[in-house]
Amino acid sequence: MNRKLMRMLIVAAYILLPVLIAAVSLRNRSFLSAGPPFLGIVSYTWLLTGVIIASRPRFIEYYFSLDKLNRFHAIMAVVALAIGITHKLWVTLLWGWAYRYSTIFGDLAILFFLTIAVLSALVMTNWFGRKKIVKTAKTTLKKYPIANYEKMKFVHNFNIIAATFLAIHVLTMTTIVQGDYLAAAILGGYFALAFSLYINHKFLKPIRLKKNLYTVTATRPEKGNVLEVHLKPDSGEIFPYRAGQFVFLRLYDPQYSPEEHPFSLISAPQDRDKVALAIKDSGDYTHRFQTLQPGVKASVEGPHGGMWHVQEGIHDKTVSMVMFAGGIGITPMLGILENSAYLQFPNKTVLVWSLKDRNEYGFTEKLQAFKEKLPDFRLVPFFANESGFLDEGKIDKILKDNEIRYEAAEYLLCGPPPFMNAVEAALLKKGIPKDRIHYETFGL
Numbered sequence: 499m500n501r502k503l504m505r506m507l508i509v510a511a512y513i514l515l516p517v518l519i520a521a522v523s524l525r526n527r528s529f530l531s532a533g534p535p536f537l538g539i540v541s542y543t544w545l546l547t548g549v550i551i552a553s554r555p556r557f558i559e560y561y562f563s564l565d566k567l568n569r570f571h572a573i574m575a576v577v578a579l580a581i582g583i584t585h586k587l588w589v590t591l592l593w594g595w596a597y598r599y600s601t602i603f604g605d606l607a608i609l610f611f612l613t614i615a616v617l618s619a620l621v622m623t624n625w626f627g628r629k630k631i632v633k634t635a636k637t638t639l640k641k642y643p644i645a646n647y648e649k650m651k652f653v654h655n656f657n658i659i660a661a662t663f664l665a666i667h668v669l670t671m672t673t674i675v676q677g678d679y680l681a682a683a684i685l686g687g688y689f690a691l692a693f694s695l696y697i698n699h700k701f702l703k704p705i706r707l708k709k710n711l712y713t714v715t716a717t718r719p720e721k722g723n724v725l726e727v728h729l730k731p732d733s734g735e736i737f738p739y740r741a742g743q744f745v746f747l748r749l750y751d752p753q754y755s756p757e758e759h760p761f762s763l764i765s766a767p768q769d770r771d772k773v774a775l776a777i778k779d780s781g782d783y784t785h786r787f788q789t790l791q792p793g794v795k796a797s798v799e800g801p802h803g804g805m806w807h808v809q810e811g812i813h814d815k816t817v818s819m820v821m822f823a824g825g826i827g828i829t830p831m832l833g834i835l836e837n838s839a840y841l842q843f844p845n846k847t848v849l850v851w852s853l854k855d856r857n858e859y860g861f862t863e864k865l866q867a868f869k870e871k872l873p874d875f876r877l878v879p880f881f882a883n884e885s886g887f888l889d890e891g892k893i894d895k896i897l898k899d900n901e902i903r904y905e906a907a908e909y910l911l912c913g914p915p916p917f918m919n920a921v922e923a924a925l926l927k928k929g930i931p932k933d934r935i936h937y938e939t940f941g942l
Contacts, residue, residue, distance in 0.1 A: 501807075504561045516543035519688070523672070523681035534588040541582035542668055542685065545611070548575045549661055549692040553699035554802070563803040565939045572618075579611050604667035610660030614653060621650040651757055658696055665689040704748070707797035710735070711750070714794045715772065720860035722853070723779035724826065725788050726764070728772050729796060737801065739767050741809065741837030742830035745800030747775065749790075755783055758799065762829035766836035773798065778826040805936045808908050809834060809843065818846040818902050822888075822921045824913020825853060830938060831912065832864060839871040846874040848900050850893075852917060855883040876900045888917070890924035904928045911937035 520539045524532045551558070551571045559567060586608060589601070665686065672682040712729040719725055739745075746758040765774035777787045809819060821831045828851055838847060853859055859879055868875050878896050880888055897904065909925055911918045918937050925935055 501561055508558060508561060512544075512547065515547070516540040519543060519684055522684060523678065526678075534585055534592060537581050537585035537588065538668075539685070541578045541585055542664060543688065544574055544578035545582070545664065546661060546688055546692040548578065549658065549696050552657075553692075553695040555695070559802060563938055565803060569939075575611075576615060579608070579615055582608055582611070601667060601671075603663045603670065607660045607664035607667060610656065610663065614657055614660070618650060618654060655700070658693070661689070661692065665693075703799065704797065707748075707799055708750075710797075712773075712796045712798050714790060714792050714796060716792055717790050719788075720776070722826070722858035722860050723788070724860055725777045725779075725790065727761075727775045727777060727787075727790060729775070729798065730772050732795075736770050736773060737798070739763060739773075739801035740804055740806035741767055742806050742833040743801035743804035744830070745773075745775070745798045745802065748797045748799070750795040750797070754786055754790075754794075757783070758797075759783060760802070762833065763801065764829050764832040764836065766833065766840050768837070768840045776826070776829040776832070780826070803938055804830060805834070805910050805912075805938055806837075808910055808936050809837065812845060812908060815844050816906055818848065818907040819843075819910065820897070820902060820907045821847070821849045821910045822913070822918075823849065823851045824917035825858065827911075827913030827917070828861065829912075831910065832861060834910070835864075835868050835872070835875075838875075839868060842871075842873065844873050846876070846900075846902070847872060848876045848878065848897070848902060850878045850880060850888075850896055852880045852882065852888045852913065855881055888920065890927060893921065893924045894928070904930055907934070909935045911935065912939075915939060 516539050520532075520536050523539060524535055527535065548571050551567055554564065554567075562570070586601070586604065668685050668689075669682055672678050672685060711732050713732060714727060715730045716728040717725055742762070744760050744762045746760050748756065748758040761775040761777055763773055764776050765772065777784055777790075779785050779788050812819065821834070823831045831849060831851075835847070835849070837843075849865075851859075859881075865877055869877065878900070880892070880896075882888070885892065904925075909921075909930065911921055918939065922935055922937070926932070
């Protein structure tokens with residue numbers, strides 16, 4: 499089915515699901531009395547859908563890359579929580595404390611969700627980062643051990659406790675207070691679905707992955723504090739993947755964190771002997787990776803995301819593929835270029851790699867090899883300390899120098915959000931349709 503149509507259907511299902519559940523659950527309510535419980539059902543349904551999204555369902559991810567799903571999940575979790583708080587205030591305003599004992603678990607759920615949401619926003623995101631009050635809160639929080647990305651990833655898991663409290667509240671209200679067992683079955687069934695997917699993702703999947711371990715066979719430092727890592731499966735079988743996708747890597751060694759972490763595949767899908775990843779030293783977790791040595795066992799879960807569909811969808815040889823990479827955003831591009839080399843991709847390919855300075859300019863052997871292997875490959879390294887910010891005028895000059903017609907190209911973007919926003923804005927000003935601009939962000 500058409501990707502765009504499927505996306506529309508999935509979004510429609512997300513919006514309409516709480517409405518359909520409410521239509522059944524509130525069938526005996528008057529219009530005026532249905533307002534507060536309707537908000538409660540919307541909040542409940544969307545919060546549980548957040549749990550489902552966090553379990554990384556492959557079907558949905560195929561149409562919405564994982565980075566987009568995670569951003570949507572973060573935003574809608576806040577929206578659902580705000581609706582839940584509004585529901586609580588509305589119920590209290592209408593009926594006072596008549597349900598005070600029946601809503602204890604609901605109140606606990608809101609408290610859990612709200613605490614975790616605030617901590618996650620402060621530690622794991624840059625939301626409202628310029629606001630003075632947010633800066634002050636972050637500075638204060640850094641004094642405590644919990645103000646660590648990896649620790650917050652662990653704390654984030656306590657959302658399932660909040661979801662359980664919420665389900666107990668909903669089932670208490672529908673069965674004991676209202677005696678509506680049909681509504682209880684529907685709402686309880688949706689919690690059971692979300693909970694089972696969470697258990698599978700957090701506990702059962704790691705057990706299955708441990709039966710098909712990989713071994714680190716080689717590591718190679720690159721400029722810019724990047725480590726190239728090669729892994730081979732102990733069973734001799736590599737999972738199928740597409741160019742430029744990423745995986746979640748978990749190392750089984752006491753000197754490394756047991757948490758999984760996403761890294762881009764820089765190898766070609768046609769290479770069935772090994773998979774290669776690139777890991778940049780960008781924090782406590784990835785800093786420890788820089789000492790990684792051959793022999794360490796690992797599990798590899800995936801593949802996920804990627805902009806592979808762009809290259810696979812180009813059938814006209816006159817259409818160019820233009821890649822804009824910012825910093826470590828080069829990694830998925832390397833995977834796509836490795837795939838291009840195997841396929842002898844005939845279309846003109848231009849890679850614009852924006853870096854702070856020449857000290858970050860790594861993978862030079864690979865990039866030189868692409869010049870020799872690919873029929874028409876152009877490499878444009880761009881150093882900010884020498885040329886300034888990659889703005890609209892510089893982008894226009896680069897594309898004109900490489901004889902790229904704006905309307906006859908597909909554009910791939912990967913890197914820090916400010917970089918991608920600037921490149922996208924420049925392309926849109928030139929009249930490039932949004933469906934020709936493809937991007938993927940890091941930060942899962």
